[in-house]
Amino acid sequence: MAAPRLNGGIELICGSMFSGKTEEVIRQVQRGYWSGHNVQIFRATSVPLVVPQNNTLLSHDGSEIQAMYISRSDQILPMLSSTTDIVAIDELQFLDWGVVDVCQHLADHGVWVIASGLDMSFRGEPFGPVPLLMSIADRVRKLRAVCTVCGNPAGRSQRLRHGRLAPYDDPVILPGAHLYQPRCRYCHRVPGRD
Numbered sequence: 001m002a003a004p005r006l007n008g009g010i011e012l013i014c015g016s017m018f019s020g021k022t023e024e025v026i027r028q029v030q031r032g033y034w035s036g037h038n039v040q041i042f043r044a045t046s047v048p049l050v051v052p053q054n055n056t057l058l059s060h061d062g063s064e065i066q067a068m069y070i071s072r073s074d075q076i077l078p079m080l081s082s083t084t085d086i087v088a089i090d091e092l093q094f095l096d097w098g099v100v101d102v103c104q105h106l107a108d109h110g111v112w113v114i115a116s117g118l119d120m121s122f123r124g125e126p127f128g129p130v131p132l133l134m135s136i137a138d139r140v141r142k143l144r145a146v147c148t149v150c151g152n153p154a155g156r157s158q159r160l161r162h163g164r165l166a167p168y169d170d171p172v173i174l175p176g177a178h179l180y181q182p183r184c185r186y187c188h189r190v191p192g193r194d
């Protein structure tokens with residue numbers, strides 16, 4: 001069976017921590033494989049990478065695929081194969097704003113782009129290039145987790161450091177010892193903001 005021809009476009013999957021974004025990226029990538037398309041997968045990291053690294057993209061539910069780990073948007077196009085039909089980019093919020101132009105370029109040249117990332121930082125504010133991509137994407141899905149306090153649908157990510165609520169002036173990107181909980185609008189707390 002020949003793979004059906006794809007039109008280029010951008011699909012954005014966004015939401016809070018633990019909302020199932022990476023699971024959805026993996027599911028979409030697997031659908032791409034099964035329909036005979038050539039798929040390339042990238043995952044952005046908050047740690048600078050001089051050279052992209054091949055690694056496993058692992059979701060919270062345990063499913064996994066191979067992905068190229070990158071830390072800059074200009075690392076995507078040089079690695080692109082001319083036969084690629086679908087490009088997936090996970091953790092988009094860690095990339096510079098140039099990734100929006102990269103996604104537009106790919107879509108304009110017939111590639112279907114599946115982008116995924118946090119739409120809001122732990123502060124509950126727009127996060128990096130994700131909101132801009134949201135405005136130009138052909139399809140947007142906001143996934144929600146379950147609030148760990150009240151059980152309602154959760155769209156925000158509560159950062160905890162040493163068991164305490166992280167303050168507003170914490171860095172937005174902070175590798176290291178801290179935890180996140182999905183929370184709804186009413187249970188999300190940011191000392192220094194509220």
Ligand SMILES: [Zn+2]
Binds near residue numbers: 148149188
């Ligand atoms: Zn709640």
